[in-house]
Amino acid sequence: MTAATPAPLVDTHCHLVLLETEGLLQAALEGAAAAGVQVIVSVGLNLEDSHRNRVLAERHDGVYFSAGWHPHEATPPDAAQLRELDALLDHPKAVAVGEVGLDLFWRPGYHEVPLDVQQRSFRLMLDLAAHHHKPVLVHDREAHAEILDELSRVPEVRGIMHCFSGDTAHAQRCVERGFAVSFSGIVTFPNAGGIRAAARDVAPESFVVETDAPFLSPVPHRGKVNLPERVAHTAAEVARLRGLAVDDVRELTAATARRILGVSAHEREHAAG
Ligand SMILES: [Zn+2]
Numbered sequence: 001m002t003a004a005t006p007a008p009l010v011d012t013h014c015h016l017v018l019l020e021t022e023g024l025l026q027a028a029l030e031g032a033a034a035a036g037v038q039v040i041v042s043v044g045l046n047l048e049d050s051h052r053n054r055v056l057a058e059r060h061d062g063v064y065f066s067a068g069w070h071p072h073e074a075t076p077p078d079a080a081q082l083r084e085l086d087a088l089l090d091h092p093k094a095v096a097v098g099e100v101g102l103d104l105f106w107r108p109g110y111h112e113v114p115l116d117v118q119q120r121s122f123r124l125m126l127d128l129a130a131h132h133h134k135p136v137l138v139h140d141r142e143a144h145a146e147i148l149d150e151l152s153r154v155p156e157v158r159g160i161m162h163c164f165s166g167d168t169a170h171a172q173r174c175v176e177r178g179f180a181v182s183f184s185g186i187v188t189f190p191n192a193g194g195i196r197a198a199a200r201d202v203a204p205e206s207f208v209v210e211t212d213a214p215f216l217s218p219v220p221h222r223g224k225v226n227l228p229e230r231v232a233h234t235a236a237e238v239a240r241l242r243g244l245a246v247d248d249v250r251e252l253t254a255a256t257a258r259r260i261l262g263v264s265a266h267e268r269e270h271a272a273g
């Protein structure tokens, strides 16, 4: 049995609620277990979505959740919503505040939320993370400098740059700031030169992997609905870029993710046993 068990993987960022909406929850969980994905962080986009992710985490071993307020939300959370997010973060399976951040890629149909609204949301969420001593899962689309600027207000807050989209120099800046960078399926896209270079160069203890499922399916499943099990393709590509064995990258990124998220391997073994 043991020999056939794949090396562990952690999907640090996925949206199980969106997969559930598409009728794919059971397939997603079974496929993940078969592929060796021991931990899935199912990420909240707003208060209601965070609650739905909490319910999934309560029902399924190995599934954890984050509570957050996405930069695409049209307004910052009001006082009552903020209190509820605050209460959600006391849950034993709430491992992070997210997703939160800034998105300066404005397109009709994608989002059109002004920067000042996004900044107000982001600041409230960073304060929550500081209060709870939890990591943040940061959404950064074309906002590298603006995000580092916001983070400078809360030097104690650490976390993960989800779906990392910068180059080696930016990865180093994030690592110096105390963040890990998370590689998604984009690292398998041939035209993602800067991101692929960052995946090769970033310090070994400072990166993790994710799917952002149902989005961003990696090669060879590009264009399809993404699933947590495909984090294996991303780990394999990062291993290839770094000249490492795939199992070493799986073990390394799983250990880094568990450290940042505060999820012990023992806890999971116990749950599985
Ligand atoms: Zn995102």
Ligand SMILES: [Zn+2]
Residues within 6 Å of the ligand: 013, 015, 043, 099, 212
């Ligand atoms: Zn996401």
